[in-house]
Amino acid sequence: MEMRPSSPPPAAVRRRMYELMTLMKAADDRMTKGITTGEFIAVYFPHRGQEATAAALGAALRPTDQLVTTYRGVHDHIGKGVPLVDLFAEILGKDIAPGRGKAGTMHIASPQAGVMLSTGIVGAGIPVAVGLALAAQLEKADRVVAVTFGDGATNTGAFHEAANMAAVWNLPLVLVCQNNLYGEKTPIGMTMKTKQIADRARAYEFPGVRVNGNDPDEAYATLSEAIERARAGEGPTLVECMTFRFRGHSIGDDMVYIPKEQLADAEAKDPIPTYRARLLSSGVCTEEELSSIEATALNTVEEAVKTVVDAPLPSPESLMAHVYANPDKAPV
Amino acid sequence: MGAFPIRIPKVSLAIHEATLLGHIVEEGGKVNEGDPLFRIETEKVETEVASPASGVVHWTAAVDETYPVGTQIGVIDTGD
Ligand SMILES: Cc1ncc(C[n+]2csc(CCOP(=O)(O)OP(=O)(O)O)c2C)c(N)n1
Ligand SMILES: [Mg+2]
Numbered sequence: 001m002e003m004r005p006s007s008p009p010p011a012a013v014r015r016r017m018y019e020l021m022t023l024m025k026a027a028d029d030r031m032t033k034g035i036t037t038g039e040f041i042a043v044y045f046p047h048r049g050q051e052a053t054a055a056a057l058g059a060a061l062r063p064t065d066q067l068v069t070t071y072r073g074v075h076d077h078i079g080k081g082v083p084l085v086d087l088f089a090e091i092l093g094k095d096i097a098p099g100r101g102k103a104g105t106m107h108i109a110s111p112q113a114g115v116m117l118s119t120g121i122v123g124a125g126i127p128v129a130v131g132l133a134l135a136a137q138l139e140k141a142d143r144v145v146a147v148t149f150g151d152g153a154t155n156t157g158a159f160h161e162a163a164n165m166a167a168v169w170n171l172p173l174v175l176v177c178q179n180n181l182y183g184e185k186t187p188i189g190m191t192m193k194t195k196q197i198a199d200r201a202r203a204y205e206f207p208g209v210r211v212n213g214n215d216p217d218e219a220y221a222t223l224s225e226a227i228e229r230a231r232a233g234e235g236p237t238l239v240e241c242m243t244f245r246f247r248g249h250s251i252g253d254d255m256v257y258i259p260k261e262q263l264a265d266a267e268a269k270d271p272i273p274t275y276r277a278r279l280l281s282s283g284v285c286t287e288e289e290l291s292s293i294e295a296t297a298l299n300t301v302e303e304a305v306k307t308v309v310d311a312p313l314p315s316p317e318s319l320m321a322h323v324y325a326n327p328d329k330a331p332v
Numbered sequence: 333m334g335a336f337p338i339r340i341p342k343v344s345l346a347i348h349e350a351t352l353l354g355h356i357v358e359e360g361g362k363v364n365e366g367d368p369l370f371r372i373e374t375e376k377v378e379t380e381v382a383s384p385a386s387g388v389v390h391w392t393a394a395v396d397e398t399y400p401v402g403t404q405i406g407v408i409d410t411g412d
Binding site: 033034035036037038039041042043250251252253 | 339342343344345347382383401402
């Protein structure tokens with residue numbers, strides 16, 4: 001796929017992407033604050049810094065399209081339209097969550113919103129997405145499946161097997177790699193010789209493109225093209241979105257393995273204020289509109305947190321329900 | 333409303349308990365949300381815990397003791 005210079009997305013899309021990015025950031029800030037201050041107990045993998053790709057993907061997919069993501073997936077879920085209450089309730093283990101609080105942060109699903117699976121097993125979502133894309137193809141549905149994963153996931157056998165089958169079957173699949181330069185605490189250079197992950201698609205004879213994943217306009221243009229290629233029956237695309245995570249791998253990770261200058265440099269290019277300035281200078285939004293979007297994001301997150309904090313935990317008696325299809329045979 | 337509990341945080345994935353090392357804001361003192369409130373130790377790592385709310389601090393648990401994560405160790409009178 002050729003990267004051609006394209007005009008920016010329509011104003012309504014750009015505004016929507018900024019709304020999504022501010023909501024993602026507010027959610028990440030609030031989960032981080034709540035956990036580190038002891039307000040609530042949860043396992044959480046921050047996405048702060050990686051919002052632009054998720055917002056672009058969310059804006060480019062249709063509601064009927066499907067998404068598979070990972071443990072670091074709250075930004076992707078928000079982009080796809082999963083309600084905040086569902087997300088926070090699952091993370092905090094509350095009974096009102098779609099998985100009754102048993103899915104936890106790593107296994108959030110919301111089929112109504114099209115999010116079919118999140119997984120804590122690195123790379124494992126990609127073959128599942130291949131299955132979903134095969135189903136769409138067999139049903140002759142016009143839906144597309146997108147799957148997001150990290151740089152590290154592209155070193156797993158699952159990625160390569162899935163990429164191969166997606167190519168062989170010419171599936172309506174978009175593989176979205178969020179390359180944040182680290183797999184947990186290991187810099188990418190210690191785990192692969194490949195200079196561009198996008199090039200891995202060449203081995204399977206489908207297009208691979210690298211984009212600045214911190215630029216929502218650029219990511220949107222490429223992701224939309226890949227999605228429409230998939231919808232038109234032209235097969236899979238790998239989109240490598242370059243980004244960085246500003247917080248630890250999980251809460252409590254002190255990030256000693258990230259050079260201070262590298263983090264400072266990434267924070268100086270924070271995609272959210274950068275995009276804000278662009279929307280302002282290009283006349284897409286006024287200062288008042290941007291401030292109102294930001295205030296709305298904070299209020300929406302605060303209201304959702306309140307609902308979830310006030311909601312009950314599942315009862316101890318319900319612990320084994322919805323876990324095994326046949327609870328009588330469950331191991332004790 | 334009014335009384336915001338202060339709890340031992342689960343500051344990293346694998347911890348289940350923490351030792352309350354000391355208070356940064358003394359009994360009856362005022363704190364602002366986000367400011368340092370108390371210190372804990374987990375697996376030889378010391379962490380300064382920020383305040384979850386703004387108000388007047390009242391402590392209810394002894395220092396130098398070890399508590400499970402989630403244990404309430406005080407309360408913030410938020411005055412609303
Ligand atoms: C199959 C498997 N191996 C190892 C792990 C432990 N692990 C959890 S996250 C992670 C890093 C994955 O890095 P990457 O794919 O770049 O995603 P990121 O966390 O950077 O978003 C590892 C190794 C795991 N969960 N699953
Ligand atoms: Mg990574």
